[in-house]
Amino acid sequence: MDAGGGPFRTAEDVFRDFRGRRAGMIKALTTDVEKFYQQCDPEKENLCLYGLPTETWEVTLPAEEVPPELPEPALGINFARDGMEEKDWLALVAVHSDAWLLSVAFYFGARFGFDKESRRRLFNMINNLPTIYEVVTGTTTKQSKEKTSNSNSKNKSNSKTVQQSRPAEPQAKVSKMPPKEDEDSGAEDEEDEEDHENTLCGACGDNYANDEFWICCDVCEKWFHGKCVKITPARAEHIKQYKCPSCSTSKRARV
Numbered sequence: 001m002d003a004g005g006g007p008f009r010t011a012e013d014v015f016r017d018f019r020g021r022r023a024g025m026i027k028a029l030t031t032d033v034e035k036f037y038q039q040c041d042p043e044k045e046n047l048c049l050y051g052l053p054t055e056t057w058e059v060t061l062p063a064e065e066v067p068p069e070l071p072e073p074a075l076g077i078n079f080a081r082d083g084m085e086e087k088d089w090l091a092l093v094a095v096h097s098d099a100w101l102l103s104v105a106f107y108f109g110a111r112f113g114f115d116k117e118s119r120r121r122l123f124n125m126i127n128n129l130p131t132i133y134e135v136v137t138g139t140t141t142k143q144s145k146e147k148t149s150n151s152n153s154k155n156k157s158n159s160k161t162v163q164q165s166r167p168a169e170p171q172a173k174v175s176k177m178p179p180k181e182d183e184d185s186g187a188e189d190e191e192d193e194e195d196h197e198n199t200l201c202g203a204c205g206d207n208y209a210n211d212e213f214w215i216c217c218d219v220c221e222k223w224f225h226g227k228c229v230k231i232t233p234a235r236a237e238h239i240k241q242y243k244c245p246s247c248s249t250s251k252r253a254r255v
Contacts, residue, residue, distance in 0.1 A: 011122035014108045018101060018126060021051030023204055025097045028057040029090050029136045031203045031229060031245050040078040047078040049093060071107050073100040094133040135205040138222050202244060203228035217244035
C-alpha cells in the first residue's frame with residue numbers, strides 16, 4: 001500500500017495525513033456502510049480496510065511485500081461479518097481501525113525522526129479528536145447528551161426553548177435545521193454553547209459549528225452535517241422522519 005503524502009517534516013504534516021485516513025474510514029463505517037458491508041464478503045480471501053490520505057477508503061487484500069511499507073490494518077475483517085450483529089461487527093472494525101491509524105501516525109514519527117516534543121504534539125492533536133469507535137457507536141454523543149441533560153435540569157424554565165434550537169438535545173431533531181442564536185439566554189446560553197461543542201457529526205466525526213446545517217436521525221438520534229449525508233435545508237423541510245444511512249440499511253435482508 002502506498003505510504004502517501006510524505007516526507008513529513010512536522011507533527012502537523014502527519015496529523016493531516018491521520019485526519020484524511022480517519023475521515024475515509026469513518027465514511028466506510030457510516031455513510032458508505034452499505035457499500036462497505038457488501039465488499040466485505042466472507043467468501044473472499046483475507047480483507048483489510050484501509051483509510052487513504054484523500055479522505056477515501058478501500059477494502060482490499062493486504063500488501064504482498066514483506067515487511068510492508070506501512071503497518072498493516074487488521075486482517076480478515078470480512079470473516080466475522082456474518083457471525084455477529086452488524087453493529088457489533090462495525091464497532092469491532094472501528095476499534096481495529098483506531099489502532100491502525102495510531103500505528104501509522106507514529107510509524108511516520110519514528111521514520112522521520114520526530115523528537116519527544118513533536119511526538120507529544122502529535123499525540124495531543126490526535127487525542128483531541130473522537131476515536132472512530134466513538135463516532136460509530138455514538139459513545140461521545142451519548143456522553144454529551146447526558147452532560148446536557150444534567151445542565152438542563154438546573155434550568156427547567158428555559159429547557160424547552162433551548163432544546164428546540166440546539167442540536168445537542170434529543171428534542172431538537174424535529175426541527176431538522178441548524179441551531180439559532182438565543183439573544184436573551186445570557187449565561188445559560190454560554191453554558192449550552194460549551195455543551196454543544198461536544199456534539200459530533202455521526203459521519204465525519206467533526207464538531208458542531210453554528211454556521212453549518214445539521215440534521216438528526218429520528219431513529220438513532222445522531223446528528224449529521226447536511227453535506228455529509230447529502231441533505232439540504234430545502235430537502236429537509238419535506239422529510240417527516242429522517243433516517244441516517246446506517247439506520248436505513250440496518251434492517252435489510254442478508255443473503
